[in-house]
Amino acid sequence: MAGIWVYSEDVALVKQLLTIGREVAGTLNKPVAALTLSEADAADLAAETVYVLKGQNPWPESYVQAIADLAAKEAPDVIFVGATPRGKDLAAKLASILKAGLVTEAFKVSVENGAIETERMMYGGLAVCTEILQGLSLVTIPPRQYEPAAAGKGNVVTIDAATDVPVSVSNVCPIIREGADLASAEKVICVGRGLGKEDDLKIARDLAAAVGGEVGCTRSIAEDYHWLPAETYIGLSGVKVKPVLYLSMGVSGQVQHVAGIRDSKIIVGIDMNENALIFEAADYGIVGDLYDVVPALTEAIKQAK
Amino acid sequence: MANIVVCYKWVLDEQDIKVNPGNLALDTSRAKSKISDYDRNAIEEAVLLNEKDGHKVTGLTFGVAGAKQSLKDALSRGPAEAVWVNDPVAAEADAFVTANVLAGALKKVGNYDVIICGEGAADTYAQQVGPRLAAVLGIPAITFVNQMSIEGDKVVATRKLGDCTETVTASFPVVVTVLPEINKPRIPSLKQVLGASKKPVTEIKLADLGLNPDDLKRKTTVKSLKGYAMTRKNVIYKDGSTAEKVAKLVAELAKEGAL
Numbered sequence: 195m196a197g198i199w200v201y202s203e204d205v206a207l208v209k210q211l212l213t214i215g216r217e218v219a220g221t222l223n224k225p226v227a228a229l230t231l232s233e234a235d236a237a238d239l240a241a242e243t244v245y246v247l248k249g250q251n252p253w254p255e256s257y258v259q260a261i262a263d264l265a266a267k268e269a270p271d272v273i274f275v276g277a278t279p280r281g282k283d284l285a286a287k288l289a290s291i292l293k294a295g296l297v298t299e300a301f302k303v304s305v306e307n308g309a310i311e312t313e314r315m316m317y318g319g320l321a322v323c324t325e326i327l328q329g330l331s332l333v334t335i336p337p338r339q340y341e342p343a344a345a346g347k348g349n350v351v352t353i354d355a356a357t358d359v360p361v362s363v364s365n366v367c368p369i370i371r372e373g374a375d376l377a378s379a380e381k382v383i384c385v386g387r388g389l390g391k392e393d394d395l396k397i398a399r400d401l402a403a404a405v406g407g408e409v410g411c412t413r414s415i416a417e418d419y420h421w422l423p424a425e426t427y428i429g430l431s432g433v434k435v436k437p438v439l440y441l442s443m444g445v446s447g448q449v450q451h452v453a454g455i456r457d458s459k460i461i462v463g464i465d466m467n468e469n470a471l472i473f474e475a476a477d478y479g480i481v482g483d484l485y486d487v488v489p490a491l492t493e494a495i496k497q498a499k
Numbered sequence: 500m501a502n503i504v505v506c507y508k509w510v511l512d513e514q515d516i517k518v519n520p521g522n523l524a525l526d527t528s529r530a531k532s533k534i535s536d537y538d539r540n541a542i543e544e545a546v547l548l549n550e551k552d553g554h555k556v557t558g559l560t561f562g563v564a565g566a567k568q569s570l571k572d573a574l575s576r577g578p579a580e581a582v583w584v585n586d587p588v589a590a591e592a593d594a595f596v597t598a599n600v601l602a603g604a605l606k607k608v609g610n611y612d613v614i615i616c617g618e619g620a621a622d623t624y625a626q627q628v629g630p631r632l633a634a635v636l637g638i639p640a641i642t643f644v645n646q647m648s649i650e651g652d653k654v655v656a657t658r659k660l661g662d663c664t665e666t667v668t669a670s671f672p673v674v675v676t677v678l679p680e681i682n683k684p685r686i687p688s689l690k691q692v693l694g695a696s697k698k699p700v701t702e703i704k705l706a707d708l709g710l711n712p713d714d715l716k717r718k719t720t721v722k723s724l725k726g727y728a729m730t731r732k733n734v735i736y737k738d739g740s741t742a743e744k745v746a747k748l749v750a751e752l753a754k755e756g757a758l
């Protein structure tokens with residue numbers, strides 16, 4: 195069965211991928227198949243065919259050969275894979291086995307003149323690369339880019355998957371989230387290296403409390419200073435946020451950081467340096483010392499409410 | 500003792516690339532090149548493993564003629580020698596082609612136990628070459644690693660995945676891709692920079708790898724590569740007292756419904 199396939203180890207993401215999968219399939223007049231690792235999840239997926247890969251190994255990455263074998267047999271046109279870390283690992287190996295192209299983290303997928311086109315970031319977010327897919331191709335798509343598709347009922351096909359892998363996996367432990375869930379926050383207050391010391395995070399927390407938002411940071415704050423957990427840094431290699439209000443203080447606005455805030459409705463930058471790149475990316479900005487500006491802003495917002 | 504090969508890419512420094520505001524064309528004419536940021540973490544990790552247990556570290560890059568400049572830079576960071584696959588094909592290569600070429604070079608050079616890559620390159624950030632390389636060589640890949648050690652003929656590594664961490668153990672040979680948080684690359688000393696020119700470099704021509712022409716053809720067609728269009732209001736309050744600037748901002752944010 196040629197057609198559009200979607201796969202993720204995370205069923206919530208399978209449903210989101212079905213939205214774009216169905217759209218592309220509709221335009222190209224092709225069927226859609228969903229691949230899942232769990233029988234329980236297969237029941238309400240809106241695809242013509244739902245393949246349940248059933249194997250002994252609980253490690254999702256170990257299903258790559260089984261998916262490759264199925265794809266070699268059924269010859270899909272394109273496979274959309276959820277761009278979680280596990281999904282990106284599996285997609286790259288799958289593309290390699292199938293000798294296929296792979297577009298990482300496409301933020302746009304469309305059909306132009308009968309061919310699938312994708313757009314993705316290059317040079318840390320400075321540029322956009324538009325690619326035309328040729329032959330069997332894979333595309334990874336970030337979580338929450340599409341709304342989940344409505345439930346449906348497909349023809350469930352269970353595949354006995356061989357899952358032997360030459361590695362052993364242990365100590366699987368959840369990361370304790372100290373930070374907030376920034377990806378879905380409505381208001382985000384972001385701190386950068388303009389902050390002089392860890393105690394001064396209070397300035398950002400006070401503003402966040404005043405607007406009812408969460409505190410995030412740049413990579414330097416999380417990885418060089420370790421003042422906030424790595425899960426809270428925003429950007430190309432960190433979380434992507436899409437709040438109503440993103441407000442930064444002491445953030446220079448390097449392209450890799452800005453790549454993570456572009457879907458914000460309103461972007462505000464506060465920085466001492468009037469030539470800081472953040473002002474090019476911002477709707478509003480204040481040139482000034484954050485230690486003056488932010489406490490005054492917090493007070494003014496409290497007054498205004 | 501293990502043979503560690505660390506793969507690094509010589510990329511344009513994105514900070515030097517200008518976007519033409521009119522047609523969004525990229526101007527790379529003034530751009531200098533650099534060792535891709537996260538590949539500096541990969542090199543540092545290989546060198547740290549060597550300092551701890553005594554391994555042999557080789558740098559490997561696939562690049563155009565200009566990548567010759569990268570060799571001294573890479574070697575000043577600690578590897579004992581470097582291998583450079585020099586071919587103009589590198590300019591157009593996608594992860595499929597790059598993985599085929601790097602696999603060809605590894606087979607030619609022969610001894611490899613641990614291959615370390617960066618998580619993603621600073622230009623493409625495709626996050627593909629490491630796991631693809633492993634699949635081409637038919638060996639395991641451990642991706643998104645923030646901690647690793649070599650124990651006998653095994654690599655033990657901690658992966659960091661969105662919502663959890665896990666420990667993966669694999670026997671040689673194995674590919675590991677490292678996250679930037681794994682270490683802090685050191686700045687080479689003058690002595691290391693001077694010493695780098697004395698270290699051996701092997702230059703390989705693509706033709707010597709015996710690859711099939713199909714292995715060197717990229718998989719997607721690039722329709723366009725353009726600057727990202729920034730469309731923001733850019734209202735910046737520069738003059739006046741802090742109170743005035745803050746009052747103007749709060750008034751605008753209230754109007755936008757952003758408070």
Ligand SMILES: Cc1cc2nc3c(=O)[nH]c(=O)nc-3n(C[C@H](O)[C@H](O)[C@H](O)COP(=O)(O)OP(=O)(O)OC[C@H]3O[C@@H](n4cnc5c(N)ncnc54)[C@H](O)[C@@H]3O)c2cc1C
Pocket residue numbers: 318385386387388389411412413414415427428429430431432433443444445446447448449450451454464465466467470482483484485536537620621
């Ligand atoms: C491949 C790659 C991926 C990356 N991914 C990310 C990512 O996902 N997220 C990320 O954040 N970064 C990322 N980076 C790093 C990024 O390029 C920048 O280095 C980083 O974002 C800079 O952080 P910063 O703005 O906090 O620090 P700086 O660039 O040092 O900026 C500090 C700012 O504070 C201002 N300042 C200082 N004192 C004050 C004061 N008292 N009041 C007001 N302003 C003040 C300064 O004028 C300056 O503009 C990545 C880099 C690479 C190469």
Ligand SMILES: Nc1ncnc2c1ncn2[C@@H]1O[C@H](COP(=O)(O)O)[C@@H](O)[C@H]1O
Pocket residue numbers: 506507508509535537538541559560561562589594597601615616617618619620623624625626627628629
């Ligand atoms: N041309 C190249 N030469 C050597 N190593 C490379 C090359 N391209 C990519 N790599 C390695 O593969 C990693 C991931 O690259 P990418 O898949 O393009 O994001 C990089 O961090 C490097 O370690």
